[in-house]
Amino acid sequence: MMTKREEFFNWIVYQIYPRSFYDTNGDGIGDLNGIKEKIPHLKSLGINAVWLCPCYKSPNNDNGYDVSDYRDIMEDFGTFSDWKRLQKALKKDGIKLIMDLVFNHTSSQHKWFQEAKTSQSSPYHEYYIWRKNPPNDWKSVFGGSAWAYNESTDEYYLHSFDETQPDLNWENPKVRQEAAKIVDFWVKLGVDGFRCDVLDFISKDFKKDKMFQGPRLHEYIRELFDRDGVRDIFTVGECQADKKNTLLLCGKNRGELKTAFQFDHINLGRIDKYLPRPFSFDEIKSVLVKWQKFSQKHDLIYPLFTDNHDQPYYISRLGNDKAHRYACATAYATTFYLLRGVPFLYQGQEYGAANPYYTKIEDFRDVETKRYYAEQKKSKPRHQLMQEINYASRDNSRRPFAWTKDERTNFGFSAATPWIPCNSRAKEINLEKDLESERSVFRYFQTLLAFRKGSLAIRQGSFQDRTKRRRGCFLYERKWKRERLLIVCNFDKKQKIKLPKNRKFLFGNYPEAKEEFLPFQAAVYEL
Ligand code: GLC
Numbered sequence: 347m348m349t350k351r352e353e354f355f356n357w358i359v360y361q362i363y364p365r366s367f368y369d370t371n372g373d374g375i376g377d378l379n380g381i382k383e384k385i386p387h388l389k390s391l392g393i394n395a396v397w398l399c400p401c402y403k404s405p406n407n408d409n410g411y412d413v414s415d416y417r418d419i420m421e422d423f424g425t426f427s428d429w430k431r432l433q434k435a436l437k438k439d440g441i442k443l444i445m446d447l448v449f450n451h452t453s454s455q456h457k458w459f460q461e462a463k464t465s466q467s468s469p470y471h472e473y474y475i476w477r478k479n480p481p482n483d484w485k486s487v488f489g490g491s492a493w494a495y496n497e498s499t500d501e502y503y504l505h506s507f508d509e510t511q512p513d514l515n516w517e518n519p520k521v522r523q524e525a526a527k528i529v530d531f532w533v534k535l536g537v538d539g540f541r542c543d544v545l546d547f548i549s550k551d552f553k554k555d556k557m558f559q560g561p562r563l564h565e566y567i568r569e570l571f572d573r574d575g576v577r578d579i580f581t582v583g584e585c586q587a588d589k590k591n592t593l594l595l596c597g598k599n600r601g602e603l604k605t606a607f608q609f610d611h612i613n614l615g616r617i618d619k620y621l622p623r624p625f626s627f628d629e630i631k632s633v634l635v636k637w638q639k640f641s642q643k644h645d646l647i648y649p650l651f652t653d654n655h656d657q658p659y660y661i662s663r664l665g666n667d668k669a670h671r672y673a674c675a676t677a678y679a680t681t682f683y684l685l686r687g688v689p690f691l692y693q694g695q696e697y698g699a700a701n702p703y704y705t706k707i708e709d710f711r712d713v714e715t716k717r718y719y720a721e722q723k724k725s726k727p728r729h730q731l732m733q734e735i736n737y738a739s740r741d742n743s744r745r746p747f748a749w750t751k752d753e754r755t756n757f758g759f760s761a762a763t764p765w766i767p768c769n770s771r772a773k774e775i776n777l778e779k780d781l782e783s784e785r786s787v788f789r790y791f792q793t794l795l796a797f798r799k800g801s802l803a804i805r806q807g808s809f810q811d812r813t814k815r816r817r818g819c820f821l822y823e824r825k826w827k828r829e830r831l832l833i834v835c836n837f838d839k840k841q842k843i844k845l846p847k848n849r850k851f852l853f854g855n856y857p858e859a860k861e862e863f864l865p866f867q868a869a870v871y872e873l
């Protein structure tokens with residue numbers, strides 16, 4: 347019998363950004379019914395869990411990461427009944443549902459804040475973080491001071507993100523109880539797990555430079571999740587954790603999280619968010635090997651991902667999304683999704699979606715991007731600023747899913763004008779065209795995910811780095827009892843890679859390599 351925890355290794359999670367997935371009522375905004383209609387697509391891809399980005403009531407300043415009611419559904423996305431129907435339909439097809447919990451802050455439109463800001467004697471005042479004067483010079487993640495002035499109480503409140511996202515005061519036990527009640531609400535409705543937004547921000551030390559990972563973080567997380575009826579649920583935190591903190595957050599008997607996204611492999615290849623630097627694939631390999639060894643040693647569940655709604659596409663930033671787009675998308679998928687852990691795919695990856703390019707700021711919607719533009723436009727030449735934005739904006743991966751070749755329906759997303767312009771490369775890169783191609787990213791993903799599901803070595807087995815001195819490639823072995831697999835990925839120029847003699851080619855993104863591996867060629871062998 348598999349334990350509950352071991353079963354998580356069977357999950358293959360697909361992240362949906364509902365606004366940009368599929369519109370069914372012709373308002374240019376993706377909706378919950380749209381997700382329901384596309385369940386056959388998810389099934390045929392081979393995933394078995396969905397992480398739904400926030401779909402709660404929200405004024406949408408940060409596309410739902412500013413919640414104004416944690417127990418209701420955003421009107422743009424549908425109704426509560428639509429949500430229930432979606433949940434039921436997913437369940438029927440054996441697809442788990444992970445909801446996004448945004449607990450570091452609420453929307454300033456949340457009734458708690460609406461009350462809190464009116465007077466210090468409001469019972470909700472202490473739900474947020476107030477100071478007569480800013481006690482430090484913390485900067486908001488989106489730019490500018492993290493402290494905003496509130497006239498009616500003549501105080502400042504803390505917002506780690508946008509001004510419209512005031513931070514909750516987790517030191518107040520009432521806030522912690524509210525959060526626990528919200529968790530219980532969704533657990534009772536039968537959801538299978540939670541992705542916890544910027545969870546490591548909930549405890550703060552106002553004397554420190556960094557705004558996150560304060561002294562009471564672990565205590566708060568345990569209070570939230572280490573409870574009867576909740577303890578066994580899947581949880582993945584968004585945390586910037588090093589090894590030590592990962593053990594505290596995700597250690598087997600800690601009662602905190604099942605796993606936590608960490609960003610070492612994402613933060614490569616750039617000096618800061620907007621400034622690239624030269625990088626080599628070997629850096630990615632080292633990061634992966636380090637975390638594979640570490641999570642294996644401590645039997646941690648490691649989240650395997652390259653993309654999400656906050657990042658430009660991985661193949662665009664750290665690969666080749668032009669001549670080698672098919673090979674690069676499939677090579678990264680092979681590298682990441684056959685490692686030890688739980689795969690997370692982001693919508694669009696399955697047809698090799700890549701970064702678009704725009705020359706006007708009006709084509710962007712992201713609050714962070716717009717803020718950055720406004721801040722920098724006085725001091726930087728326009729073309730340079732637009733280049734930075736195209737390189738880094740979160741809108742890169744938030745463009746409507748391109749289902750078809752049909753431009754008139756915005757590539758099958760919606761007959762109405764979409765809330766954000768379609769990907770400028772959607773004519774060339776869309777699911778329909780991908781499926782017509784001889785080398786289809788989607789079909790490769792199908793093969794890859796089906797293989798993962800069928801292989802104990804991949805789901806339960808051990809990991810071992812088998813790369814020899816050679817640069818730009820990654821060879822690793824997965825092993826379970828007598829099943830031994832070798833995964834080989836070349837991220838460099840065409841090159842010879844020495845392989846063990848007794849091997850059987852199972853599949854790859856190209857036909858079996860004879861002598862040399864092509865750029866971005868990936869292959870799976872049985873040993
Ligand atoms: C997380 C989300 C991001 C959001 C931020 C504030 O990083 O992934 O989209 O803007 O938190 O909630």
Ligand code: CA
Nearest residue numbers: 369371375377
């Ligand atoms: Ca809609």
